[in-house]
Amino acid sequence: MRTILHSDCNSFYASVEVAGNPRLQGKPVAVCGDPALRHGIILAKSQEAKVHGVTTGEAVWEAQRKCPGLILVPADHRKYSLYARRMRELYRQYTPLVEPFGMDESWLDVTGHALCGEEIAARLRMSARRDLGITLSVGVSFNKVFAKLGSDMRKPDATTVISRENYQDKVWPLPVSDLLYVGRATARRLYDLGIYTIGEIALAPAAVLRGALGKNGDTLRRMARGEDDSPVLCPETAEEIKSVGNSTTTPRDVVNLQEAKVILYLLGDSVAARLRAGGHTCRTVSVWMRDTALSGIIRQCRLPRASDLGSDISRAAYALLEAHYAWDLPLRSLGVTASDLAASGADAQLPLWQDLRHDRERALEQALDGLRARWGHNCVRRGLMFCDQAMTDLNPVDDHALQPLAQMNGRG
Ligand SMILES: [Mg+2]
Secondary structure, three states, X not given: OOOEEEEEEOOHHHHHHHHXXXXXXXXXXXXEOOOOOOOOEEEEEOHHHHHOOOOOOOEHHHHHHHOOOOEEEEOOHHHHHHHHHHHHHHHHOOOOOEEEEOOOEEEXXXXXXXXXXXXXXXXXXXXXXXXXXXXXEEEEEOOHHHHHHHHHHOOOOEEEEOOOOOHHHHOOOOEHHHOOOOOHHHHXXXXXXXXXXXXXXXXXXXXXXXXXXXXXXHHHHHHHOOOOOXXXXXXXXXXXOOEEEEEEEEEEEEOOHHHHHHHHHHHHHHHHHHHHHOOEEEEEEEEEEEEOOOOEEEEEEEEEEEEOOHHHHHHHHHHHHHHHOOOOOXXXXXXXXXXXXEEOOOOOOOHHHHOHHHHHHHHHHHHHHHHHHHHOHHHOOOHHHHHOHHHHOOOOOOOOOOEEHHHHHHHO
C-alpha cells in the first residue's frame, strides 16, 4: 500500500515574516499587498490575528477594525519563494517524489521508507518549526486526495492520519465541497441529487453520478471511495508534466481581434492559475487557432523569461494570433498552452525577481487565486471581460468550460 503525505505550511507568508523578524513573534501580523492602501487585501495572517477574526481576502481596513493592533507587512514574494524552496529541500530528505501544489503545499510519496508516515510527518513538523520557524499541517494517507483532506482537518502544527480503517469515519461525514476539485458548480449539481457528504458520493450509484457529472462523476466517486491512484508527480525530475494548456470552443464564432483577445486572456489567466497551482513557470507559449472550416494552426513563441503570470502568457498569445491569423474565416476554437516548464522559485535569484512590475503582478495574481478559491472563479475578472459578457460568462474552473488541450486535440 502507498504512503502519501500532504504537507501544508500554516499561514505561510505570515510565518515567513515572523520567522525573519523576532519582534513580530506572538503579535497579530498580517501580510498584505500594499499597506499604504487601506483598500489593499489581506493575503495571510498569523494565528494571533486569526484569533481576532482577521481573514484572508478581506480588505485591510476591515481587518484593522477587527484587530486595532494589527501589524501590517508588505508581501515579499522573493522571500516566500526562497522559503518554499527550502521546504522542498526538507521534504527531499525523505523522498525524491515531491509534488508542489501552490507555493506552500506539497505531496510526498514516502512509500517503502523505513519510517512510517506518521513518524515522517512528526519529523518534518519538528524540522520546519525549529529550522525555518514554520508550522505544518500534515495529512498522512494511502492516496493523494485523502492526504490533502487530512492536512485540512487539524491546524496549526498537527498530523492527521486517514487510514483504510478509519476513512469512513473521518472522511465520509465531510461536506462534498471539501473534496479536491469540487467547485461550486459541481457541488450544486450534487445537491440537486440530494448528495451533501463525501460518504453519499461514495455510496451513490455510479450511473447517477455519471448522468449528472459525466466522466467527473466517476472520478469523484473513486476519490470518495479511497480509490484515487494518481501518482505524486515531481516536476523537477520527472517528465510527466510537459505542458499546461486550456482551450475552448467559443459560444459564438469569433470574428475579429478584439473578440479573440477576450478569449485569449481568459485562457491565459486560467493556464497561469494552473501553473501556479502546480508550482511551475513556463518559457514557451503556444496558441492553437481553429477556424469555422475546422482547420487549425499552432504558433508558438519564447517568453523573454520564465513566467507564471496570466498577463505575460495572455500577451504572448495575443501577439501570436495578431501576427499569424489572417481572418479569412471566423474562429471557432482557441487554445493556449504553456510549455518548457520549470519549478517556480527554482530561479528565485535570477533577475526575474528584481523586476518590480513582475513582483507586483505576481502578488496581484496570487491574491486573485486566493479570492477565487474562496468566492468562485468569476468573483473577479479583467475589465476586458466586461465588454463581451456572452463570451466570458464561461467559468473556466467550476464548469470545466475550458478543456485541457490534449483532449481537445484528440477530438479535433
Ligand atoms: Mg497553507
